[in-house]
Amino acid sequence: MATIESTRPRLADLDMPVGKRARLHRLLYGSGPANGTLLVLPIDQGLEHGPRDFFPNPDSADPDYQLRIAREGNFSGIAFQIGIAAHHMGNFPDVPLVLKINGKTEIPSAPDPISSVNATVEDAVRLGAVAIGYTMYVGTPRQHDDFVQFRQVREAADRYGMPVIVWAYPRGEAIDKKGGRDGLYAVDYAARVAYELGADVIKLNMPKVDETSLRGAPKEYAELVGISQEEGMRMVVRSCGRAFTLLSGGSKVGDEDLLEKVNTAMNAGATGLIFGRNVWQRPFDEAVGISRRIHEVLAQHGDDAA
Amino acid sequence: MATIESTRPRLADLDMPVGKRARLHRLLYGSGPANGTLLVLPIDQGLEHGPRDFFPNPDSADPDYQLRIAREGNFSGIAFQIGIAAHHMGNFPDVPLVLKINGKTEIPSAPDPISSVNATVEDAVRLGAVAIGYTMYVGTPRQHDDFVQFRQVREAADRYGMPVIVWAYPRGEAIDKKGGRDGLYAVDYAARVAYELGADVIKLNMPKVDETSLRGAPKEYAELVGISQEEGMRMVVRSCGRAFTLLSGGSKVGDEDLLEKVNTAMNAGATGLIFGRNVWQRPFDEAVGISRRIHEVLAQHGDDAA
Amino acid sequence: MATIESTRPRLADLDMPVGKRARLHRLLYGSGPANGTLLVLPIDQGLEHGPRDFFPNPDSADPDYQLRIAREGNFSGIAFQIGIAAHHMGNFPDVPLVLKINGKTEIPSAPDPISSVNATVEDAVRLGAVAIGYTMYVGTPRQHDDFVQFRQVREAADRYGMPVIVWAYPRGEAIDKKGGRDGLYAVDYAARVAYELGADVIKLNMPKVDETSLRGAPKEYAELVGISQEEGMRMVVRSCGRAFTLLSGGSKVGDEDLLEKVNTAMNAGATGLIFGRNVWQRPFDEAVGISRRIHEVLAQHGDDAA
Amino acid sequence: MATIESTRPRLADLDMPVGKRARLHRLLYGSGPANGTLLVLPIDQGLEHGPRDFFPNPDSADPDYQLRIAREGNFSGIAFQIGIAAHHMGNFPDVPLVLKINGKTEIPSAPDPISSVNATVEDAVRLGAVAIGYTMYVGTPRQHDDFVQFRQVREAADRYGMPVIVWAYPRGEAIDKKGGRDGLYAVDYAARVAYELGADVIKLNMPKVDETSLRGAPKEYAELVGISQEEGMRMVVRSCGRAFTLLSGGSKVGDEDLLEKVNTAMNAGATGLIFGRNVWQRPFDEAVGISRRIHEVLAQHGDDAA
């Protein structure tokens, strides 16, 4: 296989309807790094994992905490559910809202998860959001329901010029048997699916490129054993096409490991980061501090299109 | 884990659309204690358990009985189903109506319950209700259907400015295996789910904080062994965010036990009580009597915002 | 348990929207006994059981036969499906129509029956019906679908002022294990469910009060062993609240047994009877004859509100 | 059991909305025998069985072949699916169209078949059809879905004055255990179901009245052992009420057997025939020839209402 090339899309180069363009411009050039890269703060853990994720830092149970970090840490935007948006955004009109419109709990843990739509694009418009977030589980037996549900959301988003950020998550037994949910095959496939179905921005995990993950996958991936982490990420970014790529943070890791992930992703062509627990599970000043270090990296990857 | 703080939300401090604000004002300051706390009388047992719950006090089979208690006992409002509302509210225009819009029977007892919507927000508007009630079963295999059903209700409620009271009930085998439906983990999670999905008021049971319940839960809760009942309740109130918290009464207990529950809940930051059988399974004068004793507690927790 | 009281509702005392009031007035005071009691002739057996129910009296296969009985026997109304209504009502504009809007066949015999809606309230309006009939199976695994289906019917009925008669039928394995589908627990519960969900008139079977039926039920019913048939029926009438109660006839029995059932039901507070096979499985003159004997009983239970 | 009487309905005697009356008049008096009887040519085998049914006569694979037979053989109308109607009716505006709006393939062969709606009544109106055809499978576990699907079709048909021809087909294991899908019990029941649910014309198979079929059925049918084929058919016609009865042809049989079926059906009160393979699996001249012999029989059964 030849060298993999990937390029970070620039909004100015994209074919994009005016409403989406205006809202994406706000995210990419009107807030956060404001140089065409992204740094987004998500709080979907209260729904996805329950309040226990707030225990390491009890302040984090109040969404105002994350909103203050988003403001002080200069994030591009914040992502959470309708109930939080309705009760907490009023005092933070300066923080761009990504309304996460679906979600599920960790109980019961299902082999065929589907993330239920609990808010609409119309809600997002009403609340002044700049984008919506949608979790798509690729590879599960309920994929049909998921695709149909996504189509309805995507249609509404096209109607209102609302950008769509897809949390592209491989899941299910079939995925587990082909290198696992974080393996390159799974992440790469999920990225392409999200792109083909109409995502404007795609959030995904750093793909695993270790031998076990690759050998479990279809033979085209098994033959890639030996590629670097950055090459793997570059493939995934390429599969996102002209959609912007956001790297997930996952559970909390050390600062240097985190910054290495940031560097790898940005070098590979990602547009930015969406880091939650790695930010808000810290005390306020620390949270703002790590954000600044991330900003330093992002500053090296921006364009001058603003 | 640090000391848990929780505060009772004051309507005046909340970001709230005008229709919801007006109706919640009626509940919080225009009836019942009228000091920002709540005392609600529910009669959903005829549907949920059948007429047998009326046997201890046959008068209670006629909803006029509960309506007279609500009036004489100075309740904030009364909650029941559409059929009762249509036939009985006509003579009690002074009693605020919470239209319970879903429900199910106790037969068959299903491992994956869902509470079926049998009335609409439009029905509630037509009947002059000040809020709707919705039972959400968190943790069951049918959670997807429940979330989608709730979204439709929530959207209509937003359209009409109708406050939403969620009966947040953990259920299902997965819950049973993690400390039980009344364990702190389950109640705390259900509270947060209801909040994130858009509840204005959340009704829940006093969480169990005994060792067995906590040890069965995820490790973050297992580490809490030893906390007090009030601390447990305080956590749950915190997970309700800026939604008002209502404590359920459950099956009938002795007066002092009941009042202790009331004190614990109110000290922990709950906004009020929703007590059914503990009130109307008594003869009329007794029912009014216990209501007065509860009022005495609520008087100590009100604000002066009216 | 104290003495059970129940009273037959009088239309004039009820809180009732004008369209429903007008149509119920036609049924209660404008046809049949015309004294506030009811005598309804149903022919849903062709769908529910098949043509074999017509074999004892081949004339009965032609719905004109039942329409002539309804006219000559002075029934309050006749109940059947859309196909029969469309083809046969044209020559009988004087007979009030209860359009039965759902139904199912006896094959296959399912443990989780649901009665499928095959006509709408709009059909009923178009055909000049005075009420619709809906079969609700309480206690089956498909109760959720049934409740949702009923809500849609009930909403349309409210929109058009169309009275709703619920065939309240307990069914399913869970019911079989708690005293059976005709046991007092089951019938009593089904009556209350129909009332809470919005029935205006409730059709049910005479509840069994024998020891076996009661002992199989929850303990509150087991404690009732020894009550009389009339007391059992009185309980059920009470659970119907302010809805009118109609006693089903079931399969054909002897004249004296039938009249005893009529007396028991009316003494217990029922509003009337809905008898099919017990009437139309007889030759014409006999059918009119037994109707007259039933009228004699009903005449003793009417009010003077007309 | 007394002698079974049945009469062929005359359109002029029926209570029928004007649109349905006009279209049925076209079928009954404006084409084909034009004397109140019917001869319909169906081609649903391409979908139901696949192209193999055309192998005995390759010309029959082109629907123009059947359309030419319908024209030359003077059929009352032709029945097929939307795709054929859209591509082939343009050159045959003189042949009345019965748009078959549902169907299924023979693979997989399901124990719980449902015939999927693939066209609408609106399509039928747009194409100038005089009726729609709908296959209803009576007795299967999916009967609920079928009844609901049929209701939607029937409502649209009522809205547009479009006559509904129901292919009334008993199916499923429960049916197999009660004398089989062609046994008198099953066919008789299916006929009544179609009538009660709103069919204007009912297509069914000649019921089997042999001892095995009858003894397997409920006792009321078991007692009929010994009745003649014509008596069996007469019962079924009676169960069709005021709907017109069409006899199916089924797979190809010899000429004399076919004509005997015709005679039996017409003597029993059927309104006509719907014969496909028995007609178009023959060379053109033969097909027209057998049609003429059938016309001779129908001429003896017409009325003079035209």
Place this chain on the structure above:
Amino acid sequence: MATIESTRPRLADLDMPVGKRARLHRLLYGSGPANGTLLVLPIDQGLEHGPRDFFPNPDSADPDYQLRIAREGNFSGIAFQIGIAAHHMGNFPDVPLVLKINGKTEIPSAPDPISSVNATVEDAVRLGAVAIGYTMYVGTPRQHDDFVQFRQVREAADRYGMPVIVWAYPRGEAIDKKGGRDGLYAVDYAARVAYELGADVIKLNMPKVDETSLRGAPKEYAELVGISQEEGMRMVVRSCGRAFTLLSGGSKVGDEDLLEKVNTAMNAGATGLIFGRNVWQRPFDEAVGISRRIHEVLAQHGDDAA
């Protein structure tokens, strides 16, 4: 069985609404061979198989590559999903778009596949497409859902005058047991189903006519053992009726094998080819080169209707 005849339909001869006629004219005479034959380039593999299909030629991961081939290779049109269309068509307004509106991934591999609708006919209209593509799986247990889903698409297509290209794919265990998904029985049946349900163009695989495939099928096909590949293809073309037939390319084969397939199909009456991997898995010049060789064949089969 007699000699099988089949003819390639000419648009001018077809009964076709004006919108469909205009768009099909663009495909058949306004682009590509422009002589009434078709050469279409599909890229649905990114969704159906994942990015691994792009590994043999990494350039192919960027849909602009295929668009350039379509332009330089003079294709009639290009087919892909909504996400690609939205991001890539803007620079290629000269390439006619076939919007593929449904799709699925290869994980999990289901015995009852259904291709989920992820875009609408309205999307196709908005994007200026000349046709939509729909995958129909014939023979699976979910066929009912598929047929209903297709009807909704077909109705919208009729409303907007949008031609419908059906990917007619036999699938499922029942198919596997009757000669396999590529056997003549399966392909022939699927072709007819697509035609009867309303396809304007039908895409299918070259049917297998080897002894094993035929003997596994129903006896009418088993009797065909010995027919040639072209005769088999001719049968399938005949079953497509007046719909245009497109031959699929499948996985990559050698040039001569490919051209032989082209010749066989065109001689049998197919209207054209829809070749993806066989074209774009090659370097650009080679891809254009093979396209030219295919054009040479198509030039021999065109009509002069333009």
